[in-house]
Amino acid sequence: MSDTSKPIDPSRRQFVTRAGGAAGAAAIAPGVFLTTPAQAKPADQPVSSENRWGILIDANKCGNGCNACVTACEEENGWGSADPSEDRSRPDQKAHWIRKVTIRDKATQHVTTLPLMCQHCETPPCVDVCPTGASFKRADGIVLVDKHICIGCRYCMMACPYKARSFIHEDLKDQRPWAPRGKGTVESCTMCVHRVDEDGTPACVEACNAETHKAMVFGDLYDENSEISQELKKHGGKEIRADLGLNTGVRYRGI
Amino acid sequence: MSQAKLLQRLFALMIGTLLLLPLAATADEDEEEEHEPLPFSELVITEPAQRYSEETGCVAPEEEMRRNHMEYILHQRDETMHKGIRTRQFSLEECINCHAIKDDNGEYVRVEDERHFCATCHTYASVKIDCFQCHSDVPVRASRLRTQQSGLAPHPYDKPFAGKLASETLPLLTTEE
Amino acid sequence: MKQVLNYRETEGKSTGFWILLGGLGALIGLALGSVLYMEHEGHYVTGMNNQIVWGMPHVFAIFLIVAASGALNVASIGTVFGKSLYKPLGRLSALLAIALLIGGLMILVLDLGHPDRLIVAMTYYNFKSIFAWNIILYNGFIAITAVYLWFMMERKMNKYYPVAGFFAFIWRLILTTGTGSIFGFLVARQAYDAALLAPMFVIMSFAYGLAVFILVLMAGYAWTGRPLGDAVLFRLKNLLGVFIASVFYFVVVYHLTNLYATEHHGVERFILMDGGIYTKLFWIVQILLGTLLPLAMIYHPTIGKSRPAIATAAALVIIGGFAQLYVLLIGGQAYPLVLFPGHEIVSGGFFEGQINEYSPSIWEISLGVGGVALSLIMVTIAVRVLKFLPTSLEDSVVDPHAAKAD
Numbered sequence: 001m002s003d004t005s006k007p008i009d010p011s012r013r014q015f016v017t018r019a020g021g022a023a024g025a026a027a028i029a030p031g032v033f034l035t036t037p038a039q040a041k042p043a044d045q046p047v048s049s050e051n052r053w054g055i056l057i058d059a060n061k062c063g064n065g066c067n068a069c070v071t072a073c074e075e076e077n078g079w080g081s082a083d084p085s086e087d088r089s090r091p092d093q094k095a096h097w098i099r100k101v102t103i104r105d106k107a108t109q110h111v112t113t114l115p116l117m118c119q120h121c122e123t124p125p126c127v128d129v130c131p132t133g134a135s136f137k138r139a140d141g142i143v144l145v146d147k148h149i150c151i152g153c154r155y156c157m158m159a160c161p162y163k164a165r166s167f168i169h170e171d172l173k174d175q176r177p178w179a180p181r182g183k184g185t186v187e188s189c190t191m192c193v194h195r196v197d198e199d200g201t202p203a204c205v206e207a208c209n210a211e212t213h214k215a216m217v218f219g220d221l222y223d224e225n226s227e228i229s230q231e232l233k234k235h236g237g238k239e240i241r242a243d244l245g246l247n248t249g250v251r252y253r254g255i
Numbered sequence: 256m257s258q259a260k261l262l263q264r265l266f267a268l269m270i271g272t273l274l275l276l277p278l279a280a281t282a283d284e285d286e287e288e289e290h291e292p293l294p295f296s297e298l299v300i301t302e303p304a305q306r307y308s309e310e311t312g313c314v315a316p317e318e319e320m321r322r323n324h325m326e327y328i329l330h331q332r333d334e335t336m337h338k339g340i341r342t343r344q345f346s347l348e349e350c351i352n353c354h355a356i357k358d359d360n361g362e363y364v365r366v367e368d369e370r371h372f373c374a375t376c377h378t379y380a381s382v383k384i385d386c387f388q389c390h391s392d393v394p395v396r397a398s399r400l401r402t403q404q405s406g407l408a409p410h411p412y413d414k415p416f417a418g419k420l421a422s423e424t425l426p427l428l429t430t431e432e
Numbered sequence: 433m434k435q436v437l438n439y440r441e442t443e444g445k446s447t448g449f450w451i452l453l454g455g456l457g458a459l460i461g462l463a464l465g466s467v468l469y470m471e472h473e474g475h476y477v478t479g480m481n482n483q484i485v486w487g488m489p490h491v492f493a494i495f496l497i498v499a500a501s502g503a504l505n506v507a508s509i510g511t512v513f514g515k516s517l518y519k520p521l522g523r524l525s526a527l528l529a530i531a532l533l534i535g536g537l538m539i540l541v542l543d544l545g546h547p548d549r550l551i552v553a554m555t556y557y558n559f560k561s562i563f564a565w566n567i568i569l570y571n572g573f574i575a576i577t578a579v580y581l582w583f584m585m586e587r588k589m590n591k592y593y594p595v596a597g598f599f600a601f602i603w604r605l606i607l608t609t610g611t612g613s614i615f616g617f618l619v620a621r622q623a624y625d626a627a628l629l630a631p632m633f634v635i636m637s638f639a640y641g642l643a644v645f646i647l648v649l650m651a652g653y654a655w656t657g658r659p660l661g662d663a664v665l666f667r668l669k670n671l672l673g674v675f676i677a678s679v680f681y682f683v684v685v686y687h688l689t690n691l692y693a694t695e696h697h698g699v700e701r702f703i704l705m706d707g708g709i710y711t712k713l714f715w716i717v718q719i720l721l722g723t724l725l726p727l728a729m730i731y732h733p734t735i736g737k738s739r740p741a742i743a744t745a746a747a748l749v750i751i752g753g754f755a756q757l758y759v760l761l762i763g764g765q766a767y768p769l770v771l772f773p774g775h776e777i778v779s780g781g782f783f784e785g786q787i788n789e790y791s792p793s794i795w796e797i798s799l800g801v802g803g804v805a806l807s808l809i810m811v812t813i814a815v816r817v818l819k820f821l822p823t824s825l826e827d828s829v830v831d832p833h834a835a836k837a838d
Contacts, residue, residue, distance in 0.1 A: 158765070159617075165482075
C-alpha cells in the first residue's frame with residue numbers, strides 16, 4: 001500500500017467478485033433469490049444479540065505448512081508482511097493477529113496443526129480487566145478494541161489466555177481504512193468485522209476455502225440452520241482451554 | 256522565611272508540572288518557526304474533488320460542518336465501533352475520499368503537509384488531532400457513498416426518518432421485483 | 433527533666449540539602465527525558481514486547497505503590513491501635529505514604545501507550561476492571577491520607593484524627609488487596625492465578641513500607657542532626673523482623689500450593705530451578721539477601737543493636753522486594769502460556785511455547801528511578817516547609833512510660 005495513487009488491493013477485488021456473483025445469481029433467476037443472505041443487516045442498523053458469529057476449525061483438514069489464512073489476514077488488515085511501516089519493532093514486538101501452531105501429543109506422537117487467533121470468548125477476560133472499557137464485546141459476540149479510548153495499559157494482554165493481542169510499538173503509516181491501527185494501542189483479530197457487517201466472510205476463512213482445504217467454517221452459532229451450527233451439532237467441537245469456561249466463538253475439531 | 260516561601264512555590268510548581276506531564280509527554284517537540292498569524296479568511300482551503308449532493312454540497316451545510324464536524328465524526332465513530340453501523344455519509348473515510356488533495360506531481364498530500372484538508376485549519380488553529388495515528392490520511396479505495404448512501408441523519412435514534420433509505424432499499428434489492 | 437514533643441521544619445540551608453535536591457531533581461529530569469523519548473518513538477525502544485508486556489517500569493511502580501500503603505502502617509499503629517510510641521511518627525508516615533504513591537503512579541501513567549489520554553482513564557470506567565477500581569482507590573488514598581495528615585497537624589481538627597486514621601487504615605488494606613488482585617485475577621497465567629496474591633501483597637506492603645520508612649527516618653534524623661532514640665528504632669526494627677518473617681511464610685505457602693497442583697509444576701520448576709536469571713534472583717536476592725540475611729541481622733543480639741546494621745537490613749529488604757516483584761512480574765510473563773496441555777509445540781509463529789526474553793532498556797530503568805526520586809524529593813521539600821518531623825525522638829521524649837507500656 002505504499003503507492004496510494006493506485007488504490008487497488010486484493011480484498012477489494014474479492015469484494016467486487018462477491019458482489020458480481022450475487023448480481024449474477026439475481027440475473028439468472030429473477031424472483032428466486034437463492035443467494036439472499038439470511039442475516040442481511042442494513043448499514044444503518046445496529047448489530048444484534050440474536051447473532052453470535054463463530055468459526056469452526058477442523059485441524060484434521062488444516063494443511064501442515066499452509067499459511068494461507070495468516071497471509072490473507074495480513075493482506076486484509078495490513079499487518080505483518082503487509083505493513084512495511086512497522087519496521088523498527090523487534091520481531092517479538094511486532095503485531096500478530098493470527099498464527100499457525102503445530103503441536104505433538106506427548107503420548108501418541110500425533111501431530112496437529114491449526115491456526116490460532118482471538119477466540120472471541122463469550123466472557124472475555126480482556127473485557128473484564130480493561131479499565132476504560134476500550135476492550136469490549138459487540139452484541140453479536142465479536143470482541144474488539146476501541147482504539148479511540150484505549151490508553152495502552154496492556155492489562156488485556158496480561159489477561160488473555162491465548163496471547164491473541166498485540167501492542168503497537170511505533171508509528172504506523174498507510175493503514176487500511178477498514179482496519180485502523182496505530183501506536184500505543186492494543187489490537188487483535190476483529191473476525192474481519194468490516195466484512196461481517198456487510199454479510200461477508202472473514203479473510204482467513206475465505207483464503208482457507210480458496211486453498212480447497214476447507215478447514216474453516218464461518219457462521220452464526222445462534223442460527224441452527226447455519227453450516228457451522230449443523231456441523232457442531234453433528235460432530236461437536238472443542239474449545240482451547242475449555243477449563244476456563246470462556247465459551248469461545250472459535251471452536252476446533254481434531255485437537 | 257523567604258527561602259521557605261521559595262521552596263513552597265517550588266513545591267507547588269512541581270505538583271503543577273506533574274499534572275501536565277502526561278500531556279507534555281506526547282507533545283511534538285519540533286516546534287514550528289514563528290510566522291505571522293494569517294487571517295482565517297486568507298487560508299487556502301481547497302475545494303473538494305467531489306460533492307456529496309447538489310443541494311447541500313457537503314454531507315451537511317458547510318457552516319454546520321465547519322463548526323461541528325467533530326461532533327458528527329465522534330458520533331459516527333461510536334456508532335460504527337460499538338454497534339456496527341456502517342453508513343457512509345459521516346464516515347471519516349468518505350471525508351478523506353472527497354477532500355483529499357493532490358500535489359503538483361499528482362500524489363496525495365499527507366496530513367503532515369499544511370495543504371492537507373484537515374491540516375490546513377488544524378495547523379492554523381493549533382488544534383492537534385490524533386485521528387491519523389490509526390486512520391489513513393489519503394484515499395485508499397473508491398468512495399462507496401453512492402452504493403451505500405444510508406443514514407441521512409447523523410443521529411438515527413433521534414429522528415424517525417433516519418436511515419429509512421437503507422432499511423427500505425435493502426429488502427427491495429433482495430426480494431422479488 | 434520532662435521534654436516536650438515538638439515538631440519543626442528542617443533547616444535546609446546546608447549545602448547537603450541542596451545537593452540532595454539537585455541530585456534527586458537530576459534523576460527526575462533524566463526520567464522525563466526518557467519518557468519523552470519513549471513516547472515519541474514508541475515502545476519499540478524499550479525491552480518490553482508483545483510477550484513481556486509489563487517490564488521494569490511496572491516493577492518500580494508496583495513496589496512504590498505497595499510500599500506506599502505499607503508506609504502508612506506506622507501512623508495506623510499509633511492511631512488505630514493506640515501505641516503511643518508510634519504517634520510522633522504519624523506525620524512522616526502519612527507524608528511518605530502519599531509521596532511514594534504519587535511516585536509510583538507517575539511511573540505507571542508515563543509508561544502507558546497513550547499517557548495523553550489520562551483524561552480518558554478518568555472519565556471512562558469499566559467497573560468490572562480491578563484496574564479501574566485501583567484508579568479510584570489510589571486517588572481516594574491520596575485524599576484520605578491528606579485529610580488524615582491535616583487533622584494530625586491542625587490543632588483545631590486534632591480531635592478528629594483518630595477517625596480519619598481509622599478510615600485511612602481500612603482504605604489502605606483495600607488498596608493493597610486491589611493491587612494484589614491485579615495479578616490474582618489473571619486466570620490465564622500459570623504464575624498469577626491465585627487468590628493468595630492479595631493477602632500476600634498486603635504483607636509485602638507491611639515489610640517494604642516499613643523498610644522505606646526506617647531508612648527515611650534514619651537518614652532524616654542523621655542528616656539534620658536531630659536525636660533519634662533507641663526505643664523508637666529498636667521497636668521499628670523488631671516490627672520489620674516480624675514482617676519479613678510473615679512475607680517469607682506467604683512466599684513458602686504460595687510455592688507449596690503451586691507445587692501441590694500438578695498443572696503448575698512447569699512454572700514452579702521454571703522459577704525455582706531452571707529459570708536462569710529468575711531462579712538466581714529468587715534464591716540469592718529475594719530469599720538469601722532479602723529475607724534470611726536481614727532476619728539474622730535484626731535478631732542478632734549484638735549486630736541487631738548497631739545502627740548501620742539496621743539500616744543495611746532495611747536496605748536489603750528493599751532490594752529483596754524489588755527482586756521478588758521482578759521474579760513475580762517478569763518471571764511470571766516469561767513462562768509461556770499453556771494452551772495445549774499434554775502436547776509439545778513443534779512449531780508456531782510468535783514465540784509459541786518459548787521462554788520469553790526480556791532485557792530492560794536504560795529508558796525504562798531511568799523512568800523507574802525517576803519515580804523513586806520524585807517520592808524522595810517530595811518528602812525532602814515537605815519536611816523543609818511544613819512541621820513533619822519532631823525535633824527530637826529521644827527515648828525520654830517519645831514515650832516516658834515506654835517501660836511500663838511494654
